[in-house]
Amino acid sequence: MKKIVIALCSLTSLSSCVVLHEYDKVNINDPDMVLADKKLAKFETSYQVYREGASGGNGGKTGGGCGCN
Amino acid sequence: MEEKREGVVVVIEKYVSKAFWLILVLPLIGMAQQENVSAYKKRVLESTEVDILSSYYEQTGNNASVTGGIGTEQLTDVAPSIVVSIPLNADDVLSVDVGISTYTSASSSNLNPFDLTRSVGGVSGASNSAPVTNNGYEGVIGSPWVASSGASRQDTWGGITVGYSHSSDSRDQIVSGHASFASEYDYVSVGFGGGYTRLFNEKNTEVSLKGSVYLDTWLPRYPTELDSYLEAGGNLNGGFFNGVDILDADGEVTDKNGSESWHPINGFGLISDKKRNSFALSVSFSQILGKNTQMSLFADVVKQQGWLANPMQRVYFADVDNYFIGNPASIPNYTSAQNTDVFMLAEDMERLPDSRLKVPIGVRLNHYFNEILTVRTYYRYYFDDWGLQSHTASVEVPIKIAQKFTLYPSYRYYTQSQIDYFAPFDSHLSTSAFYTSDFDLSQYDAHQIGFGITYTDIFTKFRTWKFGLKSIDLKYNNYHRTTGLKANYIGIGFKFEMD
Numbered sequence: 001m002k003k004i005v006i007a008l009c010s011l012t013s014l015s016s017c018v019v020l021h022e023y024d025k026v027n028i029n030d031p032d033m034v035l036a037d038k039k040l041a042k043f044e045t046s047y048q049v050y051r052e053g054a055s056g057g058n059g060g061k062t063g064g065g066c067g068c069n
Numbered sequence: 070m071e072e073k074r075e076g077v078v079v080v081i082e083k084y085v086s087k088a089f090w091l092i093l094v095l096p097l098i099g100m101a102q103q104e105n106v107s108a109y110k111k112r113v114l115e116s117t118e119v120d121i122l123s124s125y126y127e128q129t130g131n132n133a134s135v136t137g138g139i140g141t142e143q144l145t146d147v148a149p150s151i152v153v154s155i156p157l158n159a160d161d162v163l164s165v166d167v168g169i170s171t172y173t174s175a176s177s178s179n180l181n182p183f184d185l186t187r188s189v190g191g192v193s194g195a196s197n198s199a200p201v202t203n204n205g206y207e208g209v210i211g212s213p214w215v216a217s218s219g220a221s222r223q224d225t226w227g228g229i230t231v232g233y234s235h236s237s238d239s240r241d242q243i244v245s246g247h248a249s250f251a252s253e254y255d256y257v258s259v260g261f262g263g264g265y266t267r268l269f270n271e272k273n274t275e276v277s278l279k280g281s282v283y284l285d286t287w288l289p290r291y292p293t294e295l296d297s298y299l300e301a302g303g304n305l306n307g308g309f310f311n312g313v314d315i316l317d318a319d320g321e322v323t324d325k326n327g328s329e330s331w332h333p334i335n336g337f338g339l340i341s342d343k344k345r346n347s348f349a350l351s352v353s354f355s356q357i358l359g360k361n362t363q364m365s366l367f368a369d370v371v372k373q374q375g376w377l378a379n380p381m382q383r384v385y386f387a388d389v390d391n392y393f394i395g396n397p398a399s400i401p402n403y404t405s406a407q408n409t410d411v412f413m414l415a416e417d418m419e420r421l422p423d424s425r426l427k428v429p430i431g432v433r434l435n436h437y438f439n440e441i442l443t444v445r446t447y448y449r450y451y452f453d454d455w456g457l458q459s460h461t462a463s464v465e466v467p468i469k470i471a472q473k474f475t476l477y478p479s480y481r482y483y484t485q486s487q488i489d490y491f492a493p494f495d496s497h498l499s500t501s502a503f504y505t506s507d508f509d510l511s512q513y514d515a516h517q518i519g520f521g522i523t524y525t526d527i528f529t530k531f532r533t534w535k536f537g538l539k540s541i542d543l544k545y546n547n548y549h550r551t552t553g554l555k556a557n558y559i560g561i562g563f564k565f566e567m568d
Contacts, residue, residue, distance in 0.1 A: 019271050020357050027361050027437040032445065032467040032475070035355055035365040035433050039152060040542045040562040043124035046148070046170075047558065051128075051550075053485050053510050054451035054459040056349070056369040057429035 113236045114156040117567035119536060122168075122560070123149040130508075130554035131406070133176035133213060135292075137383040137415070138494035138506030139404050140179065140213025142554060146172040160236050170226040175215075178222030180381055181293035182211030182412045183394065206396035209313055211412035214405075221290060221381075226253040230260075241268040247281075255381070258285040262349075275355040275365075283347040287340060289380040292415045294394075295337050305330060313394055315414070320397025331392035331414045334499050342423065345375035361437040371427040383415035384506055386499040404494065419505045421490055427453040431461075443467045451485075457510065459485035465519075477521030477544070487512040508552050519546040529566060536565035 020028065027033065037045070049055045130142035150168025157163055178184075216222060228251035235244045242265070249260040262281030268274065290296075297309030305315065305325035314322045315331050323330035353367035385391065393400055395411030402408045431449035438444065449461040463481035470476055488510045490503040497504040521544040529537030546558040 018356075018358055019273055020360060021271060024360055025357070028357055028363055030437055030443065032443040033363065033435045033437055035363060035435060038542060038562075039120050039564075040122055040124075040544055040560045042150075043122070043126070043148060043560050044544075044546060044558065047126050047146075047548075047556065048483075051509055051548075051554070051556070052459070052483060052515070053457045053488065054427075054429060054449070054453075054461065054483075056351075056371055056427060057367060057431040057449040057451070057461075 110159055110238055110240070112156055112159045113234075113240075114154060114162045115566075116156065118154045118539075119565040119567070120152040120154075120562055121149075121565070122152065122562040123147070124558065124560040126556065126558045128554060128556035130550075130552065132493075132508035132511075132552055132554070133179065134379070134382045134419075134505075134507040134509070135176045136179050136182070136213035137385045137413070138508060141175040141216065141406075143175040143216065144172060146170055160238070162234050164230075164232040164234075166228075166230040166232070168228055170228075171223070172226075173223045175222070177224070177381065178217040178219055179211070179213060180217075180221040180290055181219040182213070182215075182217050183209055183293065184217045184219035206398065206410060208395070210395045210410040212395070212399075212409045213412065214407075215409050221254075224254050226251065228252070228258075241272065242266065245279075249283075255288045255290045256285065257288065258283055260284070264351075273357040275353075277351075277353045277355075279349075279351040281347075281349040281351075283349075285345040285347070285375070287343040287345065287376055287380065289340050289343065289376075291339070291380050292383050292418060294414050295333055295418060298333060298337060299339065303332070303336065316393040316395075316397050316400065316411075318391050318393075318400065320393075320400050323392065333415065334386065334389060334417050337417065340376050340380055342376055345373065345377060347374075348372045362435070364432060364434040366430075366432050368430045369428065371429075373425045373427070375423060377423060377425055378419040378421040378505065379507070380418050382419040382505065382507055384417050384419055384497055384504050385413060385495040386416050386504075387496045389416050389499050391495070416499070417504075419507065421503050421505060422455070425453055425455055427451070441469050453488075455510075456489035457485055457487070459483065463517075473525050473527065475523045475525070477519070477523065479517075479519040479521070481515075481517040481519070483515040483517070485513065508554070511552060513551045515548065515550040517546050517548045519544060521545070532568075533565075535568050537568065539564040539566050 124147070126144075126146040126148070128142060128144045131140070132138055133140035133142045148168060148170035150166065152164065152166045154162055154164045211217065228249065230247055230249040232245065232247040236242070245264040245266075247260075247262055249258070251258040260281060260283040262279060264277060264279035266275060266277040269276070293309070301308035301310060304310075310325070315325060317323050317329070349369055349371045351367065351369045353365055355363065355365040357363045392414045393403075393411050394414065397411070399408045399411040403411060403413060429449050429451040431447065434446045436444045443466070445465040445467065447461070447463045449459075451457070451459045451461070461481070461483045463479060465477055465479040468476045468478070488505070490501070490505050491510050492504065492506065493508075493511070494506055497506070521542065523543075524541040526538045526540065529539055531538040541564075542560070542562040544558075544560040546556075548556040548558065
């Protein structure tokens with residue numbers, strides 16, 4: 001737990017040392033740099049939630065549905 | 070380590086409900102604080118977008134949960150859906166996601182393995198079925214290795230999610246909400262939630278909070294012999310069991326009036342609480358680390374309450390005698406796929422605690438190498454209070470091979486420990502309070518290799534009605550687990566933009 005807190009604090013502190021202006025974000029704004037899955041990935045998430053014991057995490061389904069079949 | 074983890078779970082559980090309601094209220098506070106800027110602003114979404122998506126999934130395996138952890142897991146699923154995003158004005162976007170998922174499952178079909186409608190034309194249920202011949206045996210048959218033709222072999226799930234988001238004039242705050250409804254023949258789910266996103270540091274930093282609630286209800290279906298046992302009032306000469314021989318492990322016909330015949334443990338009881346509610350709290354933090362790198366950290370806390378076991382899934386005990394319906398000659402080969410005509414009667418259905426706390430924590434890190442190559446990475450650690458821990462790691466490497474085409478090779482590794490209540494076929498003890506033989510909750514590793522390709526029509530040259538094609542996505546995944554389950558997945562998506 002201590003390690004997680006230290007890691008979180010370290011990463012949070014990064015926000016104070018990097019400031020990109022909009023004109024510097026050409027590469028960051030590339031569609032493949034988005035910090036989320038594509039819409040099509042919802043089907044992958046669906047069968048992984050059904051077949052695996054773990055779920056959730058950054059947009060993944062976190063509840064609802066029985067996962068029966 | 071175990072004690073520490075339990076300590077964390079207790080603390081999280083203590084604060085999760087308070088934090089959850091706070092998150093739901095936060096968006097309202099954010100809305101009230103927005104500035105009234107009348108200057109020109111870029112629309113959040115320029116025009117209506119329509120995504121037409123579809124997937125095909127198939128799997129094979131030998132650990133069907135409906136038949137107690139052995140048997141065919143063959144399954145196919147086709148799932149079309151449509152997602153429409155509509156800009157209501159410069160700041161607000163409404164989205165509607167409607168989809169269905171139609172599956173055919175050998176495992177689910179064996180809710181009633183004795184269904185012989187294909188053989189005898191419309192008659193179902195063991196007691197009403199005409200005798201059939203199979204390997205020289207005449208009588209009622211069933212097998213965990215053969216799909217039944219019963220009603221439960223296929224089903225259609227249908228769902229709709231409506232979402233709404235509002236961005237502040239300065240575009241540094243986003244308030245969102247969603248509501249959902251989903252239904253299948255034995256399950257109904259109603260969900261709603263809200264979220265608040267704040268961008269700082271010239272939009273180099275983003276913090277997001279989300280809360281979701283799912284209020285689900287079982288319309289339970291039970292293994293046919295358990296259900297029928299209750300219907301017949303425990304009388305093995307009545308109803309479903311009338312005229313059907315029940316065999317012991319030696320293949321001898323048992324005396325159904327005596328104590329030396331099949332009875333579910335504790336007489337079997339139906340589900341008393343049909344609710345299954347989920348409360349999810351999500352937090353994420355995103356940060357631009359440089360001109361070519363950005364990352365995000367995220368965590369969910371999910372509390373589930375209610376009937377968390379699946380009433381369709383049979384359980385067999387090592388300390389309870391086994392009884393069968395079908396061909397006595399096949400009993401010695403019961404766990405082999407060669408068995409096509411004998412079925413072991415359930416001793417109970419799956420039973421699990423009525424509460425579960427799940428905590429996934431993860432990170433994404435994306436790096437832009439050059440105009441051709443980008444690397445997308447993902448890692449998630451997960452634990453819950455049922456004893457399951459898992460690690461998920463994936464990498465995707467988008468490669469722009471031409472102005473309009475990008476390739477997406479990917480690899481995903483997943484590993485999990487088993488939950489405290491799992492044991493394989495016929496190895497639980499009947500004295501346990503909770504038990505499952507669902508291999509989705511067992512210990513295993515899984516590997517997924519994927520390949521995708523995207524076509525981007527930059528100038529939306531292809532047009533149909535009022536819409537221009539923006540992109541086409543095609544994805545294939547090969548997934549396999551160390552339990553023997555193998556799956557293939559194909560997904561395709563078309564994105565259109567309204568003129």
